[in-house]
Amino acid sequence: MDSNNSNWEAVIGLEIHVQLSTKSKLFSGASTDFGALPNTQACNIDLAMPGVLPVLNEEVLKMAVKLGIALNANINSPTSFARKNYFYPDSPKGYQISQMDKPIVEDGYLDIELEDETVKRIGITRAHLEEDAGKSLHEDFEGQSGIDLNRAGTPLIEIVSEPEISTPAEAVAYLKSIHSIIRYLDISDGNMAEGSMRCDANVSVRKKGTTELGTRTETKNVNSFRFVEKAIQYEINRQINEIESGKKITQETRLYDSQANTTRPMRSKEYANDYRYFPEPDLLPVILEKEFLKFVEESMPELPNEKRYRFKKNYELNDYDAKLLAADKELADFFEEVVKKSNSPKLSANWVMGEFLAELNKNNLSTKESKVSAKQLGTLIARIEDSTISGKIAKDVFEKMWSSSKGADEIIKEEGLQQVTDLSEIVSMVEKVINDNPDQHKKFLSGKDRLFGFFVGQVMKESKGKANPNQVNEVLKDKLKK
Amino acid sequence: MELHELTLKEQLEGLKSSSFTSVELTEHYLKRIKKIDPEINSYITITEDLALSQAKEADTRYNNKNPLDLDGIPIAHKDIFCTENILTTCGSKMLSDFIAPYSSTVVSKFIEKGTVMLGKTNMDEFAMGSSNETSYFGAVKNPWNKEYVPGGSSGGSAACVAAGLAPAATATDTGGSIRQPAALCGLTGIKPTYGRVSRYGMIAFASSLDQGGVLTRSAEDAAILMNVMSGYDPKDSTSLNVEVPDFSQEIGKPISGLKIGIPIELFEQDMPDYVRKNTNEAIDIFKELGAEIKEISFPNIDLSLPVYYVLAPAECSANLSRYDGVRYGYRCEDPKDIEDLYMRTREEGFGSEVKRRILIGTYALSAGFYDAYYLKAQKCRQLIANDFSEAFNSVDVILSPTTPGTSFKAGEKTNDPIEMYLQDIFTIPANLAGLPGISFPCGNHKDLPLGLQLVGNSLEEGKLLMAAHHFQQTTNWHKDMPKV
Numbered sequence: 001m002d003s004n005n006s007n008w009e010a011v012i013g014l015e016i017h018v019q020l021s022t023k024s025k026l027f028s029g030a031s032t033d034f035g036a037l038p039n040t041q042a043c044n045i046d047l048a049m050p051g052v053l054p055v056l057n058e059e060v061l062k063m064a065v066k067l068g069i070a071l072n073a074n075i076n077s078p079t080s081f082a083r084k085n086y087f088y089p090d091s092p093k094g095y096q097i098s099q100m101d102k103p104i105v106e107d108g109y110l111d112i113e114l115e116d117e118t119v120k121r122i123g124i125t126r127a128h129l130e131e132d133a134g135k136s137l138h139e140d141f142e143g144q145s146g147i148d149l150n151r152a153g154t155p156l157i158e159i160v161s162e163p164e165i166s167t168p169a170e171a172v173a174y175l176k177s178i179h180s181i182i183r184y185l186d187i188s189d190g191n192m193a194e195g196s197m198r199c200d201a202n203v204s205v206r207k208k209g210t211t212e213l214g215t216r217t218e219t220k221n222v223n224s225f226r227f228v229e230k231a232i233q234y235e236i237n238r239q240i241n242e243i244e245s246g247k248k249i250t251q252e253t254r255l256y257d258s259q260a261n262t263t264r265p266m267r268s269k270e271y272a273n274d275y276r277y278f279p280e281p282d283l284l285p286v287i288l289e290k291e292f293l294k295f296v297e298e299s300m301p302e303l304p305n306e307k308r309y310r311f312k313k314n315y316e317l318n319d320y321d322a323k324l325l326a327a328d329k330e331l332a333d334f335f336e337e338v339v340k341k342s343n344s345p346k347l348s349a350n351w352v353m354g355e356f357l358a359e360l361n362k363n364n365l366s367t368k369e370s371k372v373s374a375k376q377l378g379t380l381i382a383r384i385e386d387s388t389i390s391g392k393i394a395k396d397v398f399e400k401m402w403s404s405s406k407g408a409d410e411i412i413k414e415e416g417l418q419q420v421t422d423l424s425e426i427v428s429m430v431e432k433v434i435n436d437n438p439d440q441h442k443k444f445l446s447g448k449d450r451l452f453g454f455f456v457g458q459v460m461k462e463s464k465g466k467a468n469p470n471q472v473n474e475v476l477k478d479k480l481k482k
Numbered sequence: 483m484e485l486h487e488l489t490l491k492e493q494l495e496g497l498k499s500s501s502f503t504s505v506e507l508t509e510h511y512l513k514r515i516k517k518i519d520p521e522i523n524s525y526i527t528i529t530e531d532l533a534l535s536q537a538k539e540a541d542t543r544y545n546n547k548n549p550l551d552l553d554g555i556p557i558a559h560k561d562i563f564c565t566e567n568i569l570t571t572c573g574s575k576m577l578s579d580f581i582a583p584y585s586s587t588v589v590s591k592f593i594e595k596g597t598v599m600l601g602k603t604n605m606d607e608f609a610m611g612s613s614n615e616t617s618y619f620g621a622v623k624n625p626w627n628k629e630y631v632p633g634g635s636s637g638g639s640a641a642c643v644a645a646g647l648a649p650a651a652t653a654t655d656t657g658g659s660i661r662q663p664a665a666l667c668g669l670t671g672i673k674p675t676y677g678r679v680s681r682y683g684m685i686a687f688a689s690s691l692d693q694g695g696v697l698t699r700s701a702e703d704a705a706i707l708m709n710v711m712s713g714y715d716p717k718d719s720t721s722l723n724v725e726v727p728d729f730s731q732e733i734g735k736p737i738s739g740l741k742i743g744i745p746i747e748l749f750e751q752d753m754p755d756y757v758r759k760n761t762n763e764a765i766d767i768f769k770e771l772g773a774e775i776k777e778i779s780f781p782n783i784d785l786s787l788p789v790y791y792v793l794a795p796a797e798c799s800a801n802l803s804r805y806d807g808v809r810y811g812y813r814c815e816d817p818k819d820i821e822d823l824y825m826r827t828r829e830e831g832f833g834s835e836v837k838r839r840i841l842i843g844t845y846a847l848s849a850g851f852y853d854a855y856y857l858k859a860q861k862c863r864q865l866i867a868n869d870f871s872e873a874f875n876s877v878d879v880i881l882s883p884t885t886p887g888t889s890f891k892a893g894e895k896t897n898d899p900i901e902m903y904l905q906d907i908f909t910i911p912a913n914l915a916g917l918p919g920i921s922f923p924c925g926n927h928k929d930l931p932l933g934l935q936l937v938g939n940s941l942e943e944g945k946l947l948m949a950a951h952h953f954q955q956t957t958n959w960h961k962d963m964p965k966v
Contacts, residue, residue, distance in 0.1 A: 049582075054719065085847070087824055095803055147808065281689035
């Protein structure tokens with residue numbers, strides 16, 4: 001399929017819904033906690049009782065402005081709300097309070113880095129505040145649907161990109177970059193599996209070299225980075241096949257089925273809507289005072305790219321390491337804690353991205369849930385630096401730290417793992433190994449240089465790994481000549 | 483003199499001086515309601531047990547010498563205000579079994595001041611109507627002549643006060659729903675500045691126009707109740723966070739020098755001779771009281787009715803979407819699927835006037851029509867507001883008749899919506915501009931009352947109440963009560 005795809009190019013725009021991590025809902029005081037029993041976190045306002053009115057949770061304004069600044073966008077003041085009308089059982093008012101004419105964030109951009117390290121700028125059309133809907137539960141009730149309104153009214157910010165993304169890989173890079181930013185800004189946990197970050201992809205294809213846009217489809221329900229890539233790729237291939245077999249693309253909303261890795265059209269009544277937007281009369285336009293904007297600007301945290309350049313400059317890390325660490329705020333913070341204790345940035349970076357991440361992945365844990373603290377790991381690395389233990393021994397110590405929650409020094413002491421640096425002791429071990437292996441010694445002397453490694457190995461074995469490797473090398477070089 | 487012939491202010495004095503108890507006063511009203519209301523139909527729900535227990539509590543506080551501001555005063559609430567654990571129907575089949583889980587801010591404020599709730603008053607369905615003939619609970623009759631309508635949508639509140647079945651009643655006004663029934667029933671009715679009274683718990687018809695107020699038997703009584711109702715409510719984002727004056731003090735201020743504007747365009751309209759004559763007599767009374775009369779111009783006044791009948795239905799079409807049979811209220815029998823549930827619930831649960839307005843509003847907001855209707859109406863609304871701003875540069879209040887005539891016979895306008903909508907031609911502009919308006923009795927024609935309207939600048943309810951109060955010091959029309 002790829003062979004005929006080379007004549008085509010895709011035009012992709014993403015709409016990313018991000019749940020803002022406020023304690024209470026966008027327009028009511030009900031809790032936003034995930035996982036409570038159905039309808040226990042829906043108050044009179046969320047239930048759309050007659051006579052109730054929305055009151056804006058002002059916490060979201062700061063979050064939205066932070067995002068706007070991070071996306072190099074304009075902040076609209078006044079910003080205003082609108083009603084989006086549609087009937088659906090999980091939309092209790094029969095309309096959703098959203099933003100239309102004056103979204104809080106408008107006209108920004110994000111620079112993403114592609115695999116070949118080129119940088120591409122993706123325009124951000126807008127990011128607007130809106131309330132989430134409840135959930136319809138179709139499985140649990142035979143012939144009926146259950147409605148859970150706990151999620152109804154949870155604040156969302158919808159980030160709409162320009163259709164400037166060209167490949168599934170770019171879409172993922174963009175999505176990951178947005179994910180990294182919202183985590184850095186601490187405005188959402190960005191958990192795609194729980195739905196706190198959701199992505200809809202608008203995809204169309206056209207012949208390379210043409211400028212006219214093809215008919216687009218909107219694919220919903222894509223809830224992981226990997227699925228975004230797969231769903232978009234599927235949709236591109238599908239559209240090319242359709243057009244090449246003489247059919248036309250229908251403008252429609254499609255659902256991604258991750259198990260079958262296909263997209264299929266949603267039932268027509270789920271999307272055939274004239275939303276009849278009009279200004280929300282229950283909420284006045286919100287004016288964002290200059291002092292407020294200044295306050296938010298001054299309280300902006302360091303962003304992923306800024307951190308990456310600081311890591312390169314201050315810690316002399318290479319670009320790859322700096323980028324990888326900076327992409328994940330928790331990991332970057334962990335790394336900096338490690339360095340404080342270890343005083344060795346390069347070795348710390350290797351350990352954090354190597355042993356540490358491997359252990360996390362193996363146990364399916366997040367950085368926060370690590371069994372070894374940053375300080376403990378920093379101490380371990382410091383023991384490598386000051387030659388108390390070798391890097392190899394350190395790996396064993398790390399595993400013991402992980403399972404016992406003991407510190408590095410405690411384990412080194414208890415197990416007598418301290419490196420042997422006493423020259424006379426090393427000399428006697430070297431002599432013993434040479435004496436025990438006369439044949440190999442002969443071969444070495446007759447020119448088989450490669451046997452040097454064999455002797456190093458034997459000495460290390462003799463010392464149970466504790467001999468200082470540099471000293472062993474030096475002594476062996478000297479003794480083997482004789 | 484019987485207890486119901488006293489004004490609210492006089493009743494409060496009577497309670498304070500122990501001339502009678504709240505239980506006696508309450509029982510007097512409950513007895514009258516039982517006897518007279520079956521014919522008037524002004525109440526949907528009578529909260530007898532609650533009223534008596536509230537009255538007893540009030541009497542205890544009087545005995546303990548620590549009464550609340552309005553302790554023991556009976557009052558009726560329009561059935562548009564949510565009342566916790568009490569049926570709240572909004573005059574609709576859709577909510578005919580709806581027990582509200584909470585109380586509106588207005589009702590809570592009245593309870594906090596010690597008032598006794600007699601019941602919930604009848605109204606046009608979802609406050610849409612000018613004759614109280616669209617109620618699911620039946621039409622309300624005008625106590626002055628039972629063949630005539632009491633006006634609407636607060637027709638139940640107006641009829642019950644006029645008939646002496648409550649000393650006062652809360653009401654709401656989206657396009658004239660307090661002032662028009664006040665005029666048709668010979669009462670004083672005030673619609674405050676938009677945002678002066680909290681809308682929380684007041685079932686929405688058109689959110690940018692709705693405002694709660696009261697129907698009373700004098701401007702003095704209205705001032706007392708305005709002191710209770712007014713004020714900022716953090717639960718209503720459109721409520722105004724401004725200081726509330728003591729309206730009972732405001733009404734005592736002198737009237738001399740008050741500049742009253744007469745919009746020349748209004749008097750160029752067709753109106754019956756008796757309305758013109760009566761209005762001119764009222765103007766003369768104000769002149770004698772020391773007010774200055776000035777002619778003013780309202781070039782965009784003709785836009786009011788069309789603008790209103792785009793914006794109010796547009797907002798109502800969204801506000802009434804929540805009545806879908808899913809969570810509360812009426813639900814059709816045996817729905818086949820969700821579509822069927824929506825369609826039949828709304829088809830069966832709403833009356834024809836409500837459906838008419840939902841359809842108009844949905845149309846006006848639809849893709850391709852939005853700019854021509856909704857957006858244009860919003861622009862015209864601004865022009866009307868500008869006319870008022872211009873006028874208030876030179877006058878304090880603006881005078882006009884409240885309605886184009888006295889009450890009309892039941893059924894007379896029900897088949898002609900446009901004729902019905904014209905009832906509100908003088909009252910709608912104040913809603914569009916968010917300004918306060920008051921109507922008070924200024925005469926009668928063929929034994930039916932006539933009302934005079936004053937519209938004031940934003941937050942100047944005090945001036946309206948003051949002017950009405952002075953008028954009522956030299957006239958007696960507000961004291962007339964129908965024989966029921």
